[in-house]
Amino acid sequence: MNKISIERLNFFYKDKQVIRDLSLEIEANKILSVFGPSNSGITTFLRSLNRLYDLVPEARMEGLILLDGKDIHAKDVSLTELRRRVGMVFDVPTPLPLSIFDNVAYGPRLGGVKSRAKLMETVEEALRMAALWDEVQNRLDIPAMSLSGGQQQRLCVARVLALKPEVVLLDRPCSGLDPISTAKIEESLCELKKRFTIVIAPHNVQQAGRISDRAAFMLSGELVEEDSAQMIFSNPKNSRTNDYITGRFG
Amino acid sequence: MIKFKEKLSGRIFFALALSSISVLALITVFIVVKGAPMLGAVGGLSWDPEYGEFGIIPMVIGTLAVTLGAAVIGVPVGICCAIFLAEFAPLKMRNIFRPAIQLLAGIPSVVYGFWGLMFIVPFIRDHLGGAGLSILAGSVVLAIMILPTIISISEVALLSLPPHYKTGSLALGLTHWQTIYHLMLPAAKSGIMAAVILGIGRAVGETMAVILVLGNAVAIPDSILSSVRTLTTSIGIEMGYAEGMHQEALFATGIVLFVMIMIINSLAQYVVRKK
Numbered sequence A: 001m002n003k004i005s006i007e008r009l010n011f012f013y014k015d016k017q018v019i020r021d022l023s024l025e026i027e028a029n030k031i032l033s034v035f036g037p038s039n040s041g042i043t044t045f046l047r048s049l050n051r052l053y054d055l056v057p058e059a060r061m062e063g064l065i066l067l068d069g070k071d072i073h074a075k076d077v078s079l080t081e082l083r084r085r086v087g088m089v090f091d092v093p094t095p096l097p098l099s100i101f102d103n104v105a106y107g108p109r110l111g112g113v114k115s116r117a118k119l120m121e122t123v124e125e126a127l128r129m130a131a132l133w134d135e136v137q138n139r140l141d142i143p144a145m146s147l148s149g150g151q152q153q154r155l156c157v158a159r160v161l162a163l164k165p166e167v168v169l170l171d172r173p174c175s176g177l178d179p180i181s182t183a184k185i186e187e188s189l190c191e192l193k194k195r196f197t198i199v200i201a202p203h204n205v206q207q208a209g210r211i212s213d214r215a216a217f218m219l220s221g222e223l224v225e226e227d228s229a230q231m232i233f234s235n236p237k238n239s240r241t242n243d244y245i246t247g248r249f250g
Numbered sequence B: 001m002i003k004f005k006e007k008l009s010g011r012i013f014f015a016l017a018l019s020s021i022s023v024l025a026l027i028t029v030f031i032v033v034k035g036a037p038m039l040g041a042v043g044g045l046s047w048d049p050e051y052g053e054f055g056i057i058p059m060v061i062g063t064l065a066v067t068l069g070a071a072v073i074g075v076p077v078g079i080c081c082a083i084f085l086a087e088f089a090p091l092k093m094r095n096i097f098r099p100a101i102q103l104l105a106g107i108p109s110v111v112y113g114f115w116g117l118m119f120i121v122p123f124i125r126d127h128l129g130g131a132g133l134s135i136l137a138g139s140v141v142l143a144i145m146i147l148p149t150i151i152s153i154s155e156v157a158l159l160s161l162p163p164h165y166k167t168g169s170l171a172l173g174l175t176h177w178q179t180i181y182h183l184m185l186p187a188a189k190s191g192i193m194a195a196v197i198l199g200i201g202r203a204v205g206e207t208m209a210v211i212l213v214l215g216n217a218v219a220i221p222d223s224i225l226s227s228v229r230t231l232t233t234s235i236g237i238e239m240g241y242a243e244g245m246h247q248e249a250l251f252a253t254g255i256v257l258f259v260m261i262m263i264i265n266s267l268a269q270y271v272v273r274k275k
Helices: A042-049 A079-085 A102-112 A116-129 A150-161 A179-192 A205-211 A230-235 A239-245 B002-039 B057-088 B091-106 B109-128 B134-159 B163-171 B176-187 B190-207 B207-211 B233-236 B244-274
Strands: A006-013 A017-026 A033-035 A061-066 A086-089 A167-171 A196-200 A216-218 A222-228
Touching: A006 A042, A017 A042, A017 A216, A017 A222, A017 B244, A033 A042, A033 A205, A042 A061, A042 A086, A042 A167, A042 A196, A079 A086, A086 A150, A102 A116, A102 A150, A102 B176, A116 A150, A116 A205, A150 A179, A179 A196, A179 A205, A196 B109, A205 A230, A205 B057, A216 A230, A222 A230, A222 A239, A230 A239, B002 B244, B057 B091, B057 B134, B057 B176, B057 B190, B057 B233, B057 B244, B091 B134, B109 B134, B109 B207, B134 B190, B134 B207, B163 B176, B190 B244, B207 B233, B233 B244
Parallel strands: A033 A196, A033 A216, A086 A167, A167 A196
Antiparallel strands: A006 A017, A006 A061, A216 A222
16 A cells, blocks of 8 residues: 555645645655656645644645545544654754754654653664764764754754654755765665655755656646656656756756 | 035934933933942941931842742743744734733833722732732732733744744644743743843832832831832932932932842843853
């Protein structure tokens, strides 16, 4: 069974429609890239998967999103649990004004993990998975803000992984990063898909090509096509996808 | 010609700016010159100008007691109100609350005092005993008066946090309240501390409102229902007829008050900068 099924998703901010009739199946343990020009509704799409748009009073959604076959808008779904299962990394690093350790331990601790040893174990594991452990293991107590941009972003990845999510959403996670940090994040993503389902909005087509198993092209709120990454980037069915990939627009 | 105008207008603005600073300097010098001779004589416990006793310790204690009371009542209410406005209130409600709170700051202090005298004082007299004119009455009135300061500065401190703190925390599956308590309040700590300190500064300096509800007895209080006199009220009541040493003692009181408020304000500045 697919990890997430989306059926006829329509999304509105006030009167403006930002996603049109989107249906998509997301497979478990794969990396899906959702790419397209800006203002295509990609961020909104990602945020609808963990219901982060609930913060926006004017937002309205139609359609069905199933996580493991269960409607995420069902009344008995706990928002807290949903967001722990579907973690999110943002386009700019968003470290909290806490130490490195506390940034990663923040979620598990408030989720009820009390023992310091258990927290330490979780934090180490998460930092290792995000390829940051070696750089910070001796200074977990310094403020997270003093890390470099690339390290901060990996910290944010670790923070999400510490919650042991099932799905990880990444919204242009490398947009402000240098090539070396980007390479590190991409490398760890390929490692992470063994354990998680990953949906990423890549910051360009090249990145999408490097890391994805599946790829979906979005344009003005519509899903143009979705296929294996190999097909999309070598032989897209839709001419608009082809135009975008070959750089004729966007 | 144009150059001349530029220069002239610059000079005029400088002169005007200088005049407001020099007023501060003049007042300081005036108070210090008038009060300094008696500054050494105001350390006693008894204030009785007719018999040459000029101890202001009871007034210092009165000021501290009333201010502490106002902080104990006003700070929690103010901070909770700021959290509500910044985080929970729907837009429409916020648009009513915010101007209303600013209006609270615009009410003349004598009106607060009058209201306290008509409602708070009788309420305390009837339900808690004593004369009603008391530390408690003063604290309640002052607590209300410092609310606008505490609420508006704390609210700004909360609203000026980067929005990603909140989104990031919520995306980690924390509830709204957990986010506020564990993340936003600690992050806005310095702003909220400044709000509290400035509120306290206002309470220390307030005169008219407390003159009406404190009873103004010069005595060291033994309960929150005792009547006290603050440094400000002491000056306010007696300056009109004081002469000679008595007048100088009141100026010395002014120096003490001045120093207290300077300390409080610099504390607020320090807390904000330390961030």
